[in-house]
Amino acid sequence: MSTNRQDRGKWGSRVGFIFAAAGSAIGLGNIWRFPYVAGENGGAAFVFLYIIFVIIIGVPVMISELAIGRYTEKNPVGAFRLLAPKSWWPALGMLGVFTGIGILSFYSVVAGWTLGYFVKTILGEFSGEITTGNLEVIYNTFVGNPVAVIIYSFIFISITALVVQGGVSEGIERWAKILMPFLFALLILLTLRSITLEGGAEGIRTYLLPDFSKVRAATFGKALGQALFSLSLGMGTMITYGSYMSKKENLVTAAGYVCFFDTLIAILAGLMIFPAVTANNLSMGEGPGLVFKVIPAIFSRMFGGHIFGAGFFLLLAIAALTSTISLLEVPVAYLVDERHWKRTNAVLLMAAAAFLLSIPSSLSFMSGGFFANIPVLKMKFLAFMNIIMGNYSLAIGSFFIALFVGARWGTGMIRSDFTENRLSPVVYNIWRFLIRFVCPIAILAIFIYIIVSGDYA
Numbered sequence: 001m002s003t004n005r006q007d008r009g010k011w012g013s014r015v016g017f018i019f020a021a022a023g024s025a026i027g028l029g030n031i032w033r034f035p036y037v038a039g040e041n042g043g044a045a046f047v048f049l050y051i052i053f054v055i056i057i058g059v060p061v062m063i064s065e066l067a068i069g070r071y072t073e074k075n076p077v078g079a080f081r082l083l084a085p086k087s088w089w090p091a092l093g094m095l096g097v098f099t100g101i102g103i104l105s106f107y108s109v110v111a112g113w114t115l116g117y118f119v120k121t122i123l124g125e126f127s128g129e130i131t132t133g134n135l136e137v138i139y140n141t142f143v144g145n146p147v148a149v150i151i152y153s154f155i156f157i158s159i160t161a162l163v164v165q166g167g168v169s170e171g172i173e174r175w176a177k178i179l180m181p182f183l184f185a186l187l188i189l190l191t192l193r194s195i196t197l198e199g200g201a202e203g204i205r206t207y208l209l210p211d212f213s214k215v216r217a218a219t220f221g222k223a224l225g226q227a228l229f230s231l232s233l234g235m236g237t238m239i240t241y242g243s244y245m246s247k248k249e250n251l252v253t254a255a256g257y258v259c260f261f262d263t264l265i266a267i268l269a270g271l272m273i274f275p276a277v278t279a280n281n282l283s284m285g286e287g288p289g290l291v292f293k294v295i296p297a298i299f300s301r302m303f304g305g306h307i308f309g310a311g312f313f314l315l316l317a318i319a320a321l322t323s324t325i326s327l328l329e330v331p332v333a334y335l336v337d338e339r340h341w342k343r344t345n346a347v348l349l350m351a352a353a354a355f356l357l358s359i360p361s362s363l364s365f366m367s368g369g370f371f372a373n374i375p376v377l378k379m380k381f382l383a384f385m386n387i388i389m390g391n392y393s394l395a396i397g398s399f400f401i402a403l404f405v406g407a408r409w410g411t412g413m414i415r416s417d418f419t420e421n422r423l424s425p426v427v428y429n430i431w432r433f434l435i436r437f438v439c440p441i442a443i444l445a446i447f448i449y450i451i452v453s454g455d456y457a
């Protein structure tokens with residue numbers, strides 16, 4: 001089957017690719033999810049495991065996904081069809097397509113909250129004397145109001161659809177290139193304010209001094225899930241993005257840059273959040289509301305804080321947008337490449353599916369509602385999707401991607417990407433060892449540990 005090249009596109013430049021891939025990686029995962037999951041799972045010990053997983057699993061899997069994408073120039077399903085015809089490997093690509101919609105559905109709800117907080121800040125809801133109690137009330141009232149939340153997530157999915165409709169380099173690349181540096185600057189500014197807050201030292205300690213007695217089976221699972229989620233791995237996003245990458249670029253260095261910046265932003269976000277948590281007598285286990293309570297608390301104590309606060313929420317929404325774009329791009333590329341759909345129709349169908357699936361997540365914070373505490377699972381629908389799609393599905397996907405490259409496709413296919421860049425053969429051998437042995441064994445061991453201990457979530 002021939003691919004319609006016109007509808008596919010390529011990145012405009014080398015930096016363009018790195019920005020777009022970093023744009024996919026950097027998002028709510030770093031600034032919303034990382035700090036609260038770290039807070040719930042023992043702080044520094046979690047952060048330590050997270051970094052280890054980025055290095056031994058994230059980097060090698062990212063190199064593998066990019067290589068598969070660039071080699072095949074296809075979406076995940078098409079890529080596995082080409083490399084392993086008449087096998088069940090393409091099902092792994094299909095898992096990625098479904099996971100993309102699944103993650104997009106709950107992700108856009110939280111992205112919608114970010115838009116809502118931007119509006120609230122502009123309207124001056126956080127001006128005057130702001131107490132922790134006020135912040136709790138503002139948060140609970142807002143997320144508990146399904147109408148507002150559904151409207152905001154609808155707006156968010158619509159903007160995502162518009163950009164994805166614009167195609168790769170016109171839409172995705174341009175946005176990412178212009179806006180990411182601003183987010184970084186603002187993050188540093190808020191971090192500086194936060195670490196100088198009175199009462200913040202305790203938070204910094206929890207964040208930086210590990211207490212390994214807090215580590216359980218679920219901690220391993222969550223640190224692994226968080227590393228994969230944050231780097232956009234395990235569902236073929238980087239296969240899809242790699243397919244738009246030119247053969248001239250070196251994918252090993254590109255993967256290195258993306259993993260480095262993504263991790264840097266997550267670590268910085270923690271450094272911004274944790275001191276402010278203790279300075280404001282909030283709890284480390286605050287859950288998904290953490291950043292929405294903490295950020296206003298930080299900027300309300302800054303000169304000109306409202307401008308910075310509004311800017312922060314807006315930039316966070318934009319960082320989320322460069323991630324939702326990549327989530328939607330996977331299923332869209334599948335329909336365009338494999339089923340020869342028009343890009344517009346593919347975007348409409350997949351965006352509509354994600355929106356419908358987002359509704360139960362939007363209803364998850366309505367007190368007493370069905371989706372706020374699903375029977376049997378005893379958790380919110382959003383939390384359920386977050387764990388199943390954002391942790392387990394990505395871990396299963398990464399496990400099989402590692403197996404595919406290590407055992408079926410062969411690591412030799414990627415060798416030239418290491419040698420061309422004059423990286424020493426040692427680096428290639430390290431990657432080869434990690435992808436063939438360490439990645440699959442570590443992921444499997446974590447699954448077994450979780451099943452045996454019954455510590456699922």
Ligand code: PFF
Nearest residue numbers: 025027028029229230232237
């Ligand atoms: N990496 C994104 C973040 O950290 O916000 C979320 C994400 C995007 C996950 C794309 C998975 C993905 F394929």
